[in-house]
Amino acid sequence: MKYPMIAAAVGALLMGPLVAQADTMPHAEHYQTIQQFLEAGKVTGNIRSYYFNQLYGGSPLPNKYAYSLGGMLKVQTAPLYGLSAGVAFYTANSLGANDLNAPGYTHLDALLMGEKDSLNVLGQAYLQYQDRWLKVKAGDLLLHTPWMNPSDAFMIPSTFQAVTVQANTIHNLQLIGIREFRFKNRIQENYYRETLLNQNPIYPDMPDHMDGTLAFGVKAHWQGLKSSAWFYKFYDLANLFYGTVHYGVSGLPYGLKPFADFQYAREWADGAQYAGPVNATVFGGMVGLQTPLGQVFAAYDDIPGRSPFSMGGRTLYNGGFVSPYTQQYSADPLYTSIMDYGLVSSSAAGHAWKFGFLIHPLRQLRIKYSYSMYCTHPYLPNVDANYLDVTYTPGGFWKGLSLRNRLAVDHSNPYANYHGTFIDDRLMLQYAF
Structure with a gap:
């Protein structure tokens, strides 16, 4: 299922020597023992307690609520000649606080963790290569782009099965390429060839076998001016061009x-x-x-x-x-x-x-x-x-x-x-x- 992504990642790695030099970064780390390599890895995460209310004053619509306790645990290996791997496990648990017995889950807001007592997912599992010029990731990822992002406002973020390539070819200029294949929204346990539109009643005939998304981005900044441009090809849905410009003035009094x-x-x-x-x-x-x-x-x-x-x-x-x-x-x-x-x-x-x-x-x-x-x-x-x-x-x-x-x-x-x-x-x- 992930072999196309790994093949694409290998192809991207072969492009590395063609990319011009940018800011200096360590190309590889050398370790004397396996223990030193393991100890150089990183473990990060969070513990979250979340309470969610939606109130409709004076309406026949029932008020909704949801509670969850959970978090995330991520392990990122140290780089070995630029190669590393990462996995992140997410969990959300109602501890019996949510109303799952009422017909149609009348009072439950399913946006927090779905219509279940517990949600446990392996949200990230990827391989990464990084040197001073190039960064390539392939697998189950977080994406941080304007129109494809984690939407991490509740317990579990949205994640993507994708290959990403990031090149720092010139100082203050960043080039990004993304090929996304499958998507897992924040209340799903598995990845699907779908988007959020599959859960939107405006689009009742959306198929469950979408071909994903191709995206390219450019980010640049010079003194007080920052700009970005993105192109997204949401296959069989729409093409989107998106651009931003920011200008800030500094050096003023106070x-x-x-x-x-x-x-x-x-x-x-x-x-x-x-x-x-x-x-x-x-x-x-x-x-x-x-x-x-x-x-x-x-x-x-x-x-x-x-x-x-x-x-x-x-x-x-x-x-x-x-x-x-x-x-x-x-x-x-x-x-x-x-x-x-x-x-x-x-x-x-x-x-x-x-x-x-x-x-x-x-x-x-x-x-x-x-x-x-x-x-x-x-x-x-x-x-x-x-x-x-x-x-x-x-x-x-x-x-x-x-x-x-x-x-x-x-x-x-x-x-x-x-x-x-x-x-x-x-x-x-x-x-x-």
Whole structure:
């Protein structure tokens, strides 16, 4: 099942001598004994306790909740002539706290760990080669790209069976290539040739034998200017070009650093067009001011209306914009998205505004607040949301410990055809080591 990935990785390794020299990194480590080699490996992980509430005030919809205790344990071997391996095991357990007896799991929110008492997965298992110019990984991986990412907001992240190649050919320039074959979302035990769209009711005829994704990315930065460009080929769904530009000014009095960001996406249908005749555009911007205490910002995104078409009984007016690996999770990179809503997750044409701040009033305390408005009428009701994210990390003897609470209060969020006030509260206690 993984032989195509290993073959691709070998092919990528043969390209190594053709890549120009970049920043110096150790090419190989030499060990006198097997014991020294084993002791040079790394063991990391975390322990998480997570409580999740979704409240529908005054609605016939039942309130939902879920609890889980679990974590992750990862072992990464030391490099031997550039070669290393890694495995990561994840577990989530309800400890009998979740309501699994009510018909249809009425009060259970399955987004946390599915409709089960325990979820145990080998989320990562990969081989890696790295030298001063090149980094290649093949196997079960975490991907960290704008539209394919871990979505690690609950207990277990989304992972991918893929081959990745990262080349540092020129100083401050990074080239990335990805071929993804199978996907495991955060509540699945195994990998499938599917995407999140297979669990989205808008796309009821999505096949269970998708051909994965091909992606290329370029990242560059020079002084205060940073930019990136990505191309994704979601086979038989859509092609997506996505670009960003960031510019920050430093050297001003009192540590002030104004910044501005811009993002643009263009998406069009691919192959069998299982997501419909996609033809969509997204653009947005953000301006802000960084201070020694934190930052304030204002953001805007727009998905223009396009010729509508129907999918799953619903008419899509936004050109059918799809995000196969983030859409239900609101884990997309749009500046105006919050933890449970956004223009992409709503699948609606329109524009959004977001205003907020991120401050550190104390070294151990991080507070983020935003107010956002999603103007999607007449396609969907307009939504406004308050979002508060507070994290406390004591540090010192308690280094690695954190307590985080995220709260969203959405008005007119049309979740499950409900248009009242929706409260989404998530409390996580974590110790990372």
